[in-house]
Amino acid sequence: MTTRFTFTFAIFTALLFARCEPKTADASVSAEAINTPSSPRQRLEQGNERFYTGSPTHPNVSIGRLKTLAKEQHPFAVIISCSDSRAPDEIVFDQGLGDLFVIRTAGNVIADIGLGSIEYATDKLNVKYILVMGHQGCGAVKAFAEHLHPTNHINTILDTLINENEIKQIGKDSTHADYLTEVVKANVLHQMHKITHGTEAMARKVQQGEIVVQGAVYSIANGKVSFLTDEKRRR
Known part of the structure; x- marks a missing residue:
């Protein structure tokens, strides 16, 4: 009788402590549940x-x-x-594994391979929100603005910037700093245009509201991302 009582009491005690013991589940899950907003942009x-x-x-x-x-x-x-080491997306937006589908190139320039990656994300992974993010102090933009012409494949990036209609419309009479800022924004808008008009299917999905494409500029000085969606599009 005593043995049976002792065994029963031990089981009861173990169960009691198990219920009172703090959960050791992934802390990120609770943080995500608390902070999940109603839209991808708000989440970012x-x-x-x-x-x-x-x-x-x-x-x-x-x-x-x-x-x-x-x-x-x-x-x-x-x-x-941009591939700039000071602009890691998961850190800038405080996100983790599996949250973002990231495409990084110098000058955040989109080419056919990048468009293919976007198509994969939207068609196969069912992502509905696309953000093009430039950043202040972008080396590719600075090289373009200062008329630098490095050798090899870097020129491909600069040639892309030179051919952007948005950049051609920026006044040359602005100060150097203002010009750099405007070129960064114009580059973002141009890449957005390339995405939304990359294929007829993508253009249709954007037009019908199935996919949202927005732009932003990240400040490497203070870490803040400013969205450009309220600015008047040049196209």
């Missing part, structure tokens, strides 16, 4: 605010999160941005 804006105010949550960065993504992925946004 809120994540960026956490970053530039110095209070990032670093969601979805655990090995547990990685294991859940082993079979499939469901990113909520495509980000086209």
Whole structure:
């Protein structure tokens, strides 16, 4: 009788402590549940605010999160941005594994391979939101503005900028700093145009509101991302 009582009491005690013990599940899951907003843009804006105010949550960065993504992925946004080491998208937007489908090139320039990557994300992964993000102090833009002509394939990037109609419309009478800022914005708008008019299918989806394409500029000085969607399009 005593042995049976002792055994029963031990089981009861173990169950009691198990219920009271704090959960050790991935902290990023709870953070994500608390901070998930109603749209991809809001999710990016809120994540960026956490970053530039110095209070990032670093969601979805655990090995547990990685294991859940082993079979499939469901990113909520495509980000086209510059390869600059000071502008890592997951950090800038305080996102984690599986959250963003990122395409990075110097000068955030989109070519056929980039368009193919975007098509994959929208067609196969069902992503509905695309953001083109330039950044202040972009080396490719600065090289273009200062008429530098490096050798080899870097010239391909500069030639792309030279041929952008948005850039041609910027007044040459502005100060050098203002001109650089405007070229960065114009480059973003041009890449947006290339995406929305890359194929008839993409143009139709954007026109019908199935896919949203927006632009933004990231400040490497303070970490803040400013969206350009309210600015008048040049096209």
